[in-house]
Amino acid sequence: MSEEEFTFTPDGWVKMWAKGFIGFHFKIVHPVIKEFHSWLCDGKTNQRIFLPLCGKSLDMMWLAEQGHQVVGLDCVDQAAKEFFEENKIQYTVNDIQGIEGGKLFKSADGKIEFYVCDFFKISSDIMGQCDAIWDIGGLFAITGYDQKDKYVDHLKPLLKSGGRILLDLAEPKLKPGETAPEWDESLYEADVKRMFAWCSSIKLAQTYDYADINEHLTKDPSSGDGDECSFEAYGKVYHLIAK
Numbered sequence: 001m002s003e004e005e006f007t008f009t010p011d012g013w014v015k016m017w018a019k020g021f022i023g024f025h026f027k028i029v030h031p032v033i034k035e036f037h038s039w040l041c042d043g044k045t046n047q048r049i050f051l052p053l054c055g056k057s058l059d060m061m062w063l064a065e066q067g068h069q070v071v072g073l074d075c076v077d078q079a080a081k082e083f084f085e086e087n088k089i090q091y092t093v094n095d096i097q098g099i100e101g102g103k104l105f106k107s108a109d110g111k112i113e114f115y116v117c118d119f120f121k122i123s124s125d126i127m128g129q130c131d132a133i134w135d136i137g138g139l140f141a142i143t144g145y146d147q148k149d150k151y152v153d154h155l156k157p158l159l160k161s162g163g164r165i166l167l168d169l170a171e172p173k174l175k176p177g178e179t180a181p182e183w184d185e186s187l188y189e190a191d192v193k194r195m196f197a198w199c200s201s202i203k204l205a206q207t208y209d210y211a212d213i214n215e216h217l218t219k220d221p222s223s224g225d226g227d228e229c230s231f232e233a234y235g236k237v238y239h240l241i242a243k
């Protein structure tokens with residue numbers, strides 16, 4: 001992807017989607033949600049699970065199939081349309097009262113709600129609160145440490161007290177002695193502890209190698225002659241519980 005061409009703003013994401021630069025999209029249900037689903041739901045069914053900055057993640061469909069109410073949010077309406085249409089889910093679309101230009105896509109069976117709007121414009125008055133959050137790629141997509149802090153603060157009122165968060169963060173693979181490149185905005189365990197100080201429990205639950213799942217990522221137009229998209233990183237999976 002040419003960095004001059006795209007910006008990580010809602011308008012920039014609309015352009016990226018339009019040009020097919022969605023190399024972050026997994027063509028499978030993510031193994032992390034499958035592995036930690038029982039923890040996230042505390043063994044319960046019919047939980048309201050929020051996926052902020054969801055893209056067209058297949059995890060939403062899978063979670064609905066597990067008996068949950070799913071709430072996705074992305075600023076790109078192409079993501080919502082592709083999610084429902086590619087998965088052959090009947091849906092309705094309505095304006096979001098209180099957010100200019102915002103759209104609420106809803107599956108005909110009512111199990112999946114997909115808010116199309118800037119994340120920073122959503123509130124619990126509009127979408128209500130959720131029991132749990134599955135966040136992958138959200139903090140990566142928001143640039144600037146001040147904005148990342150704002151993102152985490154904005155999540156807090158959307159989650160019930162005692163609610164759980166499954167958080168997947170990418171960390172670059174560094175050789176011994178190597179430091180992260182200047183442009184890198186990865187977040188480490190100490191950052192997670194600081195940013196989520198409103199949680200009573202924060203645990204690093206798993207570290208995995210992105211190389212093991214890269215083959216399931218979507219190729220984007222810059223991938224060349226059929227090479228899968230690759231990202232030299234570790235996935236760090238955190239378990240958090242809100243106070």
Ligand SMILES: C[S@@+](CC[C@H](N)C(=O)[O-])C[C@H]1O[C@@H](n2cnc3c(N)ncnc32)[C@H](O)[C@@H]1O
Nearest residue numbers: 013024053054055074075076118119136137141
């Ligand atoms: C790195 S992708 C991750 C998508 C998804 N979580 C996944 O794993 O497939 C980030 C997504 O966030 C969306 N996004 C970026 N900034 C946003 C914002 N301010 N409000 C809502 N969505 C946003 C983009 O359109 C994109 O689909």
